[in-house]
Amino acid sequence: GDQVEQSPSALSLHEGTDSALRCNFTTTMRSVQWFRQNSRGSLISLFYLASGTKENGRLKSAFDSKExxxxxxxxxxxxLEDSGTYFCAAEKGNTRKLIFGLGTTLQVQP
Amino acid sequence: EAAVTQSPRNKVTVTGGNVTLSCRQTNSHNYMYWYRQDTGHGLRLIHYSYGAGNLQIGDVPDGYKATRTTQEDFFLLLELASPSQTSLYFCASRTGGALEQYFGPGTRLTVL
Known part of the structure; x- marks a missing residue:
């Protein structure tokens, strides 16, 4: 079936550095939503994009608007507070359903 | 900010037990969803609904029933719980347009 592939699966960073997480879709998607899950299990919505880019503080997301x-x-x-598991989820067409990736576990170290 | 609440937040039951998970959203969203999250599988859709009285089957529906009693309330029913249903359950809602889903805080269910 249609899939959302996230990379890398795990990432360790030192404070102050930059990183990029990626989601590839096996088919054309209508929109994408990014989440962070904290250690208590809560899912926090970071961005919703139907096209282009969005920025919020130190976070910026882009969605390939062409393909x-x-x-x-x-x-x-x-x-340090950026540590957690990041999920992307995409909607195909007008299905009203999200397909989730398996997540990227990010650990930020001092 | 859309508000989605779930109850209980934690539940322990035994194999064969009867469990109802509750979800309420207060933003008049049309769509509501139930997901389960397991290690190695991410979030998977169990059932969803686009309005009171409506029910749609998701990707992993076996062993689950659901009922949408009102615009606000969506319930997930496990009538004969099994250990394989031990999981973290999330409820979500969204409007009918092309907009984001809003998630509840999750319910952690353990079936012994």
Whole structure:
């Protein structure tokens, strides 16, 4: 079936460094949503994109508007509180359903 | 900010037990969803609904029933719980347009 592939599966950074997470889609997607899951299990919505880019503080996300086959999440100047598991989820067509990737586990170290 | 609440937050039951998980959203969203999250599988869709009285089958529906009693309330029912249903369950809602889903805090269910 249609899939969302996230990379890398795990990432370790030092404070102050930058990183990029990626989601590839096996088919054209209508929109993408990025989440962070904290250690208590809560899912926090970071971005929703139907096209283009969005930025919020040190986080920036982009959705390939041309072929709609991938999305990226950039983390600038990583901080300890950025640690967690990041999920992307995409909607195909007008299905109203999200397909989730398996996540990227990010650990930020002092 | 859309509000989605779930209850209980934690539940322990035994094999064969009867469990109901509750979800309420207060933003008049049309769509509501139930997901389960397991290590190695990410979030998987169990059932969803686009309005009161409506039910749609998701990707992993076996062993689950669901009922949408009102615009606000969506319930997930496990009538004969099994250890394989031990998981973290999330409820979510969204409007009918092309907009984001809003997630509840999750319910951690353990079936002994």
């Amino acid at each position: 709609r086959r991938y999305s990226t999440l950039h983390i600038r100047d990583a901080q």
